[in-house]
Amino acid sequence: MIKLLTGNELLTGDVLWWTGAGWSLHLRDAVAVDDPALLARIVAEERVNDPTFIDAEPGNPPVPRTARERIRGVGPSVRPDLARI
Amino acid sequence: MYKYDQYDQALVDARVDEFRDQVARRLAGEITEDQFKPLRLMNGLYLQLHAYMLRVAIPYGTLSSPQLRMLAHISRKYDRDYAHFTTRQNIQYNWIKLEQAPDLMADLASVEMHAIQTSGNCIRNISSDQFAGAAADEVADPRPYAELLRQWSSFHPEFSFLPRKFKIAVTASDTDRAAIQLHDIGLQLVRKDGQLGFRVLVGGGMGRTPMIGHWVREFIPVSQYLTYCEAILRVYNRYGRRDNIYKARIKILVHELGAEEFTRQVEAEFAAMSDLGLDAPQAEVDRIAAQFADPEYDAGAPDTLDRSDPDFAVWVDQNVHAHKHAGYAIATISLKPPRGIPGDASSAQMDLIADLAERYSFGELRVTHSQNLVLAHVRKADLYALWQALAEADLATPNLDLVTDIIACPGLDYCTLANARSIPVAQKIAARFESDLARQRDIGELKIKVSGCINACGHHHAGHIGILGVDRKGEESYQLSLGGSGAEDASLAKILGPGFNKAGVVDAVEKIIERYRSVRSGPDERFLDTYRRLGDAPFKEAVYG
Numbered sequence: 300m301i302k303l304l305t306g307n308e309l310l311t312g313d314v315l316w317w318t319g320a321g322w323s324l325h326l327r328d329a330v331a332v333d334d335p336a337l338l339a340r341i342v343a344e345e346r347v348n349d350p351t352f353i354d355a356e357p358g359n360p361p362v363p364r365t366a367r368e369r370i371r372g373v374g375p376s377v378r379p380d381l382a383r384i
Numbered sequence: 385m386y387k388y389d390q391y392d393q394a395l396v397d398a399r400v401d402e403f404r405d406q407v408a409r410r411l412a413g414e415i416t417e418d419q420f421k422p423l424r425l426m427n428g429l430y431l432q433l434h435a436y437m438l439r440v441a442i443p444y445g446t447l448s449s450p451q452l453r454m455l456a457h458i459s460r461k462y463d464r465d466y467a468h469f470t471t472r473q474n475i476q477y478n479w480i481k482l483e484q485a486p487d488l489m490a491d492l493a494s495v496e497m498h499a500i501q502t503s504g505n506c507i508r509n510i511s512s513d514q515f516a517g518a519a520a521d522e523v524a525d526p527r528p529y530a531e532l533l534r535q536w537s538s539f540h541p542e543f544s545f546l547p548r549k550f551k552i553a554v555t556a557s558d559t560d561r562a563a564i565q566l567h568d569i570g571l572q573l574v575r576k577d578g579q580l581g582f583r584v585l586v587g588g589g590m591g592r593t594p595m596i597g598h599w600v601r602e603f604i605p606v607s608q609y610l611t612y613c614e615a616i617l618r619v620y621n622r623y624g625r626r627d628n629i630y631k632a633r634i635k636i637l638v639h640e641l642g643a644e645e646f647t648r649q650v651e652a653e654f655a656a657m658s659d660l661g662l663d664a665p666q667a668e669v670d671r672i673a674a675q676f677a678d679p680e681y682d683a684g685a686p687d688t689l690d691r692s693d694p695d696f697a698v699w700v701d702q703n704v705h706a707h708k709h710a711g712y713a714i715a716t717i718s719l720k721p722p723r724g725i726p727g728d729a730s731s732a733q734m735d736l737i738a739d740l741a742e743r744y745s746f747g748e749l750r751v752t753h754s755q756n757l758v759l760a761h762v763r764k765a766d767l768y769a770l771w772q773a774l775a776e777a778d779l780a781t782p783n784l785d786l787v788t789d790i791i792a793c794p795g796l797d798y799c800t801l802a803n804a805r806s807i808p809v810a811q812k813i814a815a816r817f818e819s820d821l822a823r824q825r826d827i828g829e830l831k832i833k834v835s836g837c838i839n840a841c842g843h844h845h846a847g848h849i850g851i852l853g854v855d856r857k858g859e860e861s862y863q864l865s866l867g868g869s870g871a872e873d874a875s876l877a878k879i880l881g882p883g884f885n886k887a888g889v890v891d892a893v894e895k896i897i898e899r900y901r902s903v904r905s906g907p908d909e910r911f912l913d914t915y916r917r918l919g920d921a922p923f924k925e926a927v928y929g
Contacts, residue, residue, distance in 0.1 A: 313435060377725055
């Protein structure tokens with residue numbers, strides 16, 4: 300199990316994933332990260348809402364542990380036409 | 385329909401300007417998210433799983449054609465070409481960008497709409513009977529009183545920070561189409577000795593601790609009902625719990641005090657307030673009531689109907705109700721088409737329905753708590769043309785109150801509070817039945833309601849069959865309940881037994897329905913009545929046997 304860093308973009312509300320160098324809209328770009336100092340910096344910057352670490356299985360893309368985060372990662376399962384792929 | 389006066393419009397316009405400034409300050413980094421969040425929530429703007437969600441109030445579920453066209457325009461311009469009608473007669477947009485929200489709200493204000501008080505611990509949108517003003521069985525149109533409640537509760541300084549959110553529903557019929565017994569306050573308009581007044585319920589609700597409301601007043605004249613509501617809110621505001629969010633709703637206060645003692649306190653407060661003149665002056669009541677005058681019905685409208693097209697006849701039997709005026713009918717537009725998402729409508733569908741309302745129903749529509757739409761004043765002679773136009777847009781599904789007319793909250797597909805998905809469960813259950821209308825009609829009235837979490841936005845406690853999504857170690861699971869009703873025979877559904885996964889719950893629902901068909905006393909006995917007669921034993925046996 301790895302940790303991913305995720306949040307929602309202030310301007311758009313879009314789901315974001317930490318890539319190691321910045322943010323991506325795509326779960327496939329997410330990298331394992333578990334750095335409290337990074338989280339504290341992002342919280343302080345106030346540009347990403349609700350930043351948090353989540354558990355995931357490693358892979359390409361990684362697979363979040365909970366159904367909630369898996370749905371966050373892709374989009375509403377009932378609207379595949381709106382999926383983030 | 386009610387038209388804003390200068391004060392209504394000024395209030396809404398000022399709120400748009402205020403929110404525009406708040407958004408600008410947030411984006412400029414002048415205020416933090418902790419400071420901004422309560423401000424955006426006061427304007428109905430939530431942050432959900434995938435994006436910001438805006439909940440727009442539709443007062444007592446009544447809309448004009450221009451308003452619905454604006455809602456369609458907003459879904460095209462600011463969202464992803466669709467929107468979702470909710471179980472409290474509101475509409476939600478799922479993909480709003482914060483920077484565009486002020487412009488969106490200005491567009492809403494241009495058609496006398498807003499998203500104020502659709503979140504927070506305040507008095508929320510006043511809901512009502514979707515057939516109000518048209519129903520053959522009502523004592524009077526309840527909407528003028530709902531509108532007065534809207535004005536009274538909007539920006540009410542004393543009730544902007546209640547212990548918890550507060551929901552009021554108003555009806556005027558013995559047939560309850562607004563679930564008044566499951567609201568914080570339920571008001572039923574009645575006539576007594578020639579005088580109009582309200583029967584008053586307090587302390588109903590769903591959520592984590594479902595309760596049916598208590599009748600606290602058998603009659604309060606319409607000239608005093610606002611003061612009486614104010615007295616109820618004052619007692620709640622003073623004694624409602626603020627230390628525990630799960631015990632903060634008025635139903636808990638009524639339960640803990642006992643209905644008798646709660647009523648005594650309300651009556652004492654009411655007596656102390658009754659000479660303060662808090663109710664609206666008669667001239668204002670008359671001004672509002674005049675805006676809900678009947679439309680100019682065609683006195684010569686034929687009262688007969690050509691039912692020679694069998695598909696049309698089925699739709700009439702299922703989706704059309706009696707109107708108070710001869711020659712007219714009430715038509716419900718199902719937003720539960722095969723493979724559809726309950727309550728969702730595309731911008732094109734909204735535009736079409738707005739046009740049809742203009743052509744056939746005096747430019748007025750209603751939203752139902754069952755997530756359907758209503759054209760309330762259709763000439764019977766126009767029903768066939770209306771049905772044909774609806775059918776072309778996949779809007780003529782004849783399934784009102786049948787097994788495929790399922791209420792479902794957005795669930796884990798959208799909602800940050802949810803534990804499990806609601807919509808796919810509703811779709812999979814519907815898929816078992818939607819190709820066989822004869823089977824659906826044989827099953828008869830069956831209200832399935834699906835919530836994705838304990839907050840019960842999908843009204844599962846009031847479902848004949850209720851389904852609650854829960855989290856089991858990060859995976860979705862579903863709990864079945866039977867025997868609920870949100871109608872005049874209100875009851876709370878009882879849990880049947882251990883839960884299921886998604887496929888399992890669909891199988892279980894079908895087994896329950898087939899067991900019902902085999903044990904009912906006859907084709908006219910509804911599922912709910914069979915359950916009440918036999919209890920849960922045959923259904924437990926069918927599912928777990």
